Amino acid sequence: MKLLSYNVNGIRAALNKGFINWLKSADPDLLCLQEIKAQTDQFDISLFENLGYHSYWYPAEKKGYSGVAILSKNQPLSVKYGCDNQKYDQEGRVIQANFENFSVLSVYLPSATNTSRLGFKMEFCEYLLEYIKKLEKKFPNLIINGDINICHKAIDINDPIRNAKVSGFLPEEREWMDRFFDQCNLVDTLRVFNHEPNQYSWWTYRVKTARSNNKGWRIDYSLVTTPLLKHLQRAYILTQAVHSDHAPVGIDFDLNKIQNL
Template structure:
């Protein structure tokens, strides 16, 4: 009789291959923004996979006063959830119950309206608005609001970018809120031209809003503006999220009349990040990037009481950020 063949799913052999793959990836890949990093599924995800409900002892209050001496009357939270359905399974909604934002902006929902989880449909106290990509499982933004906005606009008025579901604008009596997910420049910067085109379109779009009312931009801007905004600036100058072109784009945008509120409040604070790769225990080591921002029209910047990075809250490879403002 011929000798028996070894089963195809040789666990020992597969384990060695996986270990070798992990080692190669760890050697090759820098800590880059998420859409550029190949996730090594053979490695267990660390603390970033914990549910938001597991976080206890977090103080969600804010007693800070703005430059006019006022405490906040509006709380806005932003979170790139890296997949709405996965985020719900990690009990992300428990964070919303604890933070209790008046407005909650989400990016990378990756979920069409037809496939919204039941838990989302059952949420009370919020009006919900979605702008989804034509491609299932890609991009997408959302906005929850306790008060009904005066109007809601989906997209920028640009067919190519709007087909990806990257922007929702809600109009309120005294301001606009924009939930935005800026395109990534891609591995090897293959989509950098698309990103730079977006910058021009978005800048003009916001300018038109700002001429009517102050604007509060909440979102994943997919750029670490300055060296202080990521752990390894010197090794990432040619990687998406920290190229000269992208950083200059942010500088140009802010110069048009807007403020990065976190840096206005905390100009010298280091180690303040909102994104960590799933690779190499980046989050537990705080090897990260600050990619998520609240950017405001200059004329309401002094109304800000605080801008908090909730790095202790898990549920995504990004963490939530919260703006406290009196307006």
């Protein structure tokens, strides 16, 4: 079973850059999207249905902003839109699909490039931590895919010294991630298989050569709760996909073993 997560930075823009052909080729069993930036009447959902996906979209109330989605070849038992807090739900930041023996979330944490949003970001982070702690009591086999908008370790960012006071790598953001992993029993799947530096998932558009020179940040994650760790086969970043300033991140599971949990 292949699970991918992709901040597309606008699903309409991605579709114009060949996203459907890429999706057909990549052929994930399940795909989490972030920053869709569109209402469902603004693009053709049948494009995904024609590839065999059940698709669930949770746009922000504000048009052209935020929003998450889950596409799955297997129909979920249920889907939950939001995280029980209208302050965050109006921005379309969490969607959850529940299957027989596991549950998947697509999450998009706020950025704080505008420093006035840092307080909002940290409030949401604290809320999400407590929300996930409660959720995993009901769904112990939990997968969290998404754009966390934080580099956890110095290895996850190009030039950690110069970026030490930039949102996305602030001490309080990184400390929150420590607690998020510890208190929610979460594993950073990429670092199970890959301990090398220069593994990035986002490159700023503001510097034209950022991606070609791999001057990036790793802010997109596939996280799993510890019971699922033994069923992981692979974790990776698909840097060849260029529909966005982000790259998809992925994990492969032994589906038979998960079904027998």
